[in-house]
Amino acid sequence: MNTSEQVLDFRSDTFTKPGDGMRQAMAQAQVGDDVFGEDPTVFELEHRTAELFGRQAALFVPSGTMANLIGLALHCQRGHEVIMERRTHSFAHEVGGGSALLGVLFHQLDNPQGYLSISDVKRALRPIDIHAPISRLLVVENTANLCGGKIVPIDHLRGLRRFTQEKGLKLHLDGARIWNASVKSGVALSEWGQEADSLSCCLSKGLGCPVGSLIIGNEEDMQRARWLRKMLGGGMRQAGVLAACGLYALDHHIDRLVEDHAMASELAEGLSQILDDRFHVERPDTNILIINTDSAKSTETTVATWKKAGILCLGLGDTTIRLVTHLDLPKDAATDALRRIRKLA
Ligand SMILES: Cc1ncc(COP(=O)(O)O)c(C=O)c1O
Structure with a gap:
């Protein structure tokens, strides 16, 4: 070279790495103890993100891994089965946290397109039988990292969502890079937000923040998510300095x-x-x-x-x-x- x-x-x-504008936003952030619900900047980031995705509430967490783990915990009990494509990040790269910490089973299927079809999910569903684990959750990653940032088209996601609802399953969307999917497809974040029971998004990938992800969903689930975050050691104190990066990124780094x-x-x-x-x-x-x-x-x-x-x-x-x-x-x-x-x- x-x-x-x-x-x-x-x-x-x-x-x-955070640039000058983002660092200025950090320096000027109003902060408080967020475990006590007193950080106004975290509050603003959570409200704004929930609104962007057209959902009731959001919770700021340290990482995409924690957001996805909380997503699993919201919907599953020990012994429940989670269906996903084999290259899905929460199976492939999150240290098996769902199994180790929550006792869920991962049921992985291969699909060369990088995301599952309805017939794949149908094939994975367990019969209601005393010998079988209970199929409980479908995880969809959008964009799909290990499949080359592949977009799961909105109509496909809608089909999966309808199918899971018919079968009594929940759907968690790992939207670490949902921003990329939205910008490329022209489908608004609020539309993606309707097609999942819970979804995660990361500020620390394409949006350029040093730290931070959010889990998004309905008010009741996000109240539970707050407890789960604390249990996992993810309660943060003056996290407004990090949330300020997120607010800056929402303004400057999506388009x-x-x-x-x-x-x-x-x-x-x-x-x-x-x-x-x-x-x-x-x-x-x-x-x-x-x-x-x-x-x-x-x-x-x-x-x-x-x-x-x-x-x-x-x-x-x-x-x-x-x-x-x-x-x-x-x-x-x-x-x-x-x-x-x-x-x-
Ligand atoms: C699709 C996807 N989901 C989740 C994560 C986990 O995010 P984090 O590294 O913040 O735990 C990543 C990280 O690269 C990812 O690519």
Whole structure:
């Protein structure tokens, strides 16, 4: 790498650092003890988020993992079964917290499109039988991270929701990147908000906040969620300094996600021309680009060679490379990365 060249960090949209505007908002935030319900900035963030999603209430929590865990706890008792696609974050990357802490069973199915169909869910449903666990909850992730930021279309989600209601199941939506789904599809956050019993969203991904997620739902569930958050050690005191970042991001960092999506598309197009047939570059729906490789060696070598050229990305498993675009990348990051990779080729 030419030492005058900037490192282009495509590892994740979680690597962003708060910029000047966000830091000013933190410095000016009114705060209080939020465990006592006295932090006005947290209160404002929760109210505004609930309103954006067209729901009664929201609760600020430290992480997407905690928001999803609370989502499971709201709907399930020990021994209940949760249905999801195998690559769903709450199964694949949340340390099995649902099993370890809540005693729920994960029932995972594969669907190459990255999200389950109604017939998949039908297949997973247990019979009402004394020998079987009770099917209780469907988790849908939107956008689907490990499936390349894939959007679950709103009509598909509506179909799943109707089906779960008919069958007496609840639906939790992991909306860590629901902002990306909304901006790309043009479907308002309030519409997504109607299609789940509870949903989570993250401020610390594409919206560029250092910390924070919310769980959203009806008033009664969010009162329970408050207790669960405290039980899990997630009660925060003067959290207004963090909530202020969230409010800043809602004002300044949602509409600009179109830029991240355009950058991911530019990268995909360029890479599919440059890379040889050991690689298959998927077309990104939003800000996450997946490249499938023919072997662990191709994955490892590519990640290492690009790193030397100042391009950081992640090898996920043996045959997958992931690049994520976000607001901390320079505007010409895709063009610049493609230029450097062309040079290597
Ligand atoms: C889809 C999805 N859900 C949940 C999470 C968990 O968020 P956190 O890292 O804040 O626990 C992530 C994190 O990357 C994610 O991608």
